[in-house]
Amino acid sequence: MNFVSIRVITGDVARLVDFYERATGVSATWSNEDFAELRTTSATLAIGSTRTVPLFAPGSARPADNHSVILEFLVDDVDSVHKNLTGFVADFVNEPTTMPWGNRALLFRDPDGNLVNFFTPVTPAAIEKFAR
Numbered sequence: 001m002n003f004v005s006i007r008v009i010t011g012d013v014a015r016l017v018d019f020y021e022r023a024t025g026v027s028a029t030w031s032n033e034d035f036a037e038l039r040t041t042s043a044t045l046a047i048g049s050t051r052t053v054p055l056f057a058p059g060s061a062r063p064a065d066n067h068s069v070i071l072e073f074l075v076d077d078v079d080s081v082h083k084n085l086t087g088f089v090a091d092f093v094n095e096p097t098t099m100p101w102g103n104r105a106l107l108f109r110d111p112d113g114n115l116v117n118f119f120t121p122v123t124p125a126a127i128e129k130f131a132r
Helices: 013-024 050-056 078-085 124-129
Strands: 005-010 028-032 035-039 044-049 070-074 103-109 115-121
Touching: 005 013, 005 050, 013 028, 013 035, 013 044, 044 050, 078 103, 078 115, 115 124
Parallel strands: 005 044, 070 115
Antiparallel strands: 028 035, 035 044, 103 115
């Protein structure tokens, strides 16, 4: 088994795709107006419209209602990314902070309120864990 993507359901696909393209620097690939993907070397962020939910099971997903999942992106320098996002991101949950597990992390919310973590490994153990 290989974990390859996470899908976020939203009421405004274009707005959320624009946000993630700008925040990550990754261009989206659009399948249609209801579905786009931002592909990185290790995983894909899929963004789907509420109109796609009935294809799986009506009412099974609700947009802007996530209170438990954090989307995480490994970045080269979280402090520089924070400077670039200042003035663009409306809701920073915290400033870059070094976590006990060795990552320097920046937590913020996307336009739908989903938590997003950009992080950079800074301790030797964390750096080794994420060596490319």
